[in-house]
Amino acid sequence: MPKPGLRVVLAQPRGFCAGVERAIEIVERALERYGAPVYVRHEIVHNRHVVAALKRKGACFVDEVDEIPEGAVTVFSAHGVAARVERAGQRRKLQIIDAACPLVSKVHKEGQRYAAKGYEVILIGHAGHPEVEGTMGRIDGRVHLISEPGDVAGLAPADPEKLAFVTQTTLSVDDTRDVIGALRARFPAIVGPDTRDICYATQNRQTAVRALAREVDVILVVGAPNSSNSNRLREIGAATGRPSYLLDSADGLEARWLEGARAVGITAGASAPEALVQNLIDRLGLDYDVRVETLAGIAENVHFRLPPELEEHASQAGAA
Numbered sequence: 111m112p113k114p115g116l117r118v119v120l121a122q123p124r125g126f127c128a129g130v131e132r133a134i135e136i137v138e139r140a141l142e143r144y145g146a147p148v149y150v151r152h153e154i155v156h157n158r159h160v161v162a163a164l165k166r167k168g169a170c171f172v173d174e175v176d177e178i179p180e181g182a183v184t185v186f187s188a189h190g191v192a193a194r195v196e197r198a199g200q201r202r203k204l205q206i207i208d209a210a211c212p213l214v215s216k217v218h219k220e221g222q223r224y225a226a227k228g229y230e231v232i233l234i235g236h237a238g239h240p241e242v243e244g245t246m247g248r249i250d251g252r253v254h255l256i257s258e259p260g261d262v263a264g265l266a267p268a269d270p271e272k273l274a275f276v277t278q279t280t281l282s283v284d285d286t287r288d289v290i291g292a293l294r295a296r297f298p299a300i301v302g303p304d305t306r307d308i309c310y311a312t313q314n315r316q317t318a319v320r321a322l323a324r325e326v327d328v329i330l331v332v333g334a335p336n337s338s339n340s341n342r343l344r345e346i347g348a349a350t351g352r353p354s355y356l357l358d359s360a361d362g363l364e365a366r367w368l369e370g371a372r373a374v375g376i377t378a379g380a381s382a383p384e385a386l387v388q389n390l391i392d393r394l395g396l397d398y399d400v401r402v403e404t405l406a407g408i409a410e411n412v413h414f415r416l417p418p419e420l421e422e423h424a425s426q427a428g429a430a
């Protein structure tokens with residue numbers, strides 16, 4: 111019996127962002143330059159396939175710096191770390207290479223600047239996410255964490271005239287606008303970057319999933335369950351009325367999701383490798399006669415420099 115037809119539409123852009131590419135390259139270059147093992151605190155990016163591939167090359171993942179032998183080469187993840195973690199690493203005389211995304215570091219600096227000017231800082235973000243822990247731990251003084259408009263009523267700042275906010279980089283643009291609206295309504299003097307802390311990659315992938323929703327019946331988001339930006343993509347897809355599912359890999363696909371669908375859209379979070387998208391298309395091809403197309407979308411041309419010690423090594427390796 112012939113397989114039923116299925117239109118598969120790929121969002122553009124999707125998958126790896128410049129910060130994730132840089133973080134992975136940092137671990138690979140560190141392994142080339144210093145040899146295994148290279149220690150990495152936390153998942154370098156939120157994707158177990160990426161972590162497994164780096165483990166095979168000799169990276170050793172740990173939860174805390176006190177698990178790392180004194181003096182060892184150590185990479186801090188793309189999410190950034192609190193100042194106390196950096197100090198703990200210095201006390202162990204670790205050779206630290208910081209893979210924090212430059213756009214996360216920018217938020218750290220912004221928060222530090224507000225704190226230095228005497229502002230109390232509000233961080234809009236999700237409790238427990240490593241980026242949030244890192245950002246809170248980089249800003250001196252009291253930092254209030256809120257995640258939704260309803261949290262604003264519970265804030266009790268020392269001086270409502272001296273308040274600032276910053277945000278996590280991977281939030282939903284629309285939800286964040288609502289939180290900022292609630293902040294401005296209660297604290298008219300508050301200052302902050304509006305939604306500009308939400309990084310280009312997050313914004314572009316959110317725009318792309320909205321465009322995808324106009325074309326398809328069902329949306330599949332390839333990404334890890336603990337990946338903030340991947341979860342936001344699924345939520346935005348669902349908010350358009352299209353059933354939307356987050357799956358770590360093709361193995362997570364459930365046949366019932368596609369019942370009655372003629373067109374399925376696929377996107378991927380910023381830490382999901384393109385190979386996982388291709389595997390998913392292959393998996394769909396087992397049951398359907400798939401016709402794949404890619405939406406026109408925003409072209410990204412962002413590249414972040416490596417830390418100087420690895421940039422030098424990269425150019426030498428390239429010249430060899």
Ligand code: SF4
Nearest residue numbers: 127129130211279309
């Ligand atoms: S999602 Fe944005 S902030 Fe996070 S690593 Fe990628 S570019 Fe940087």
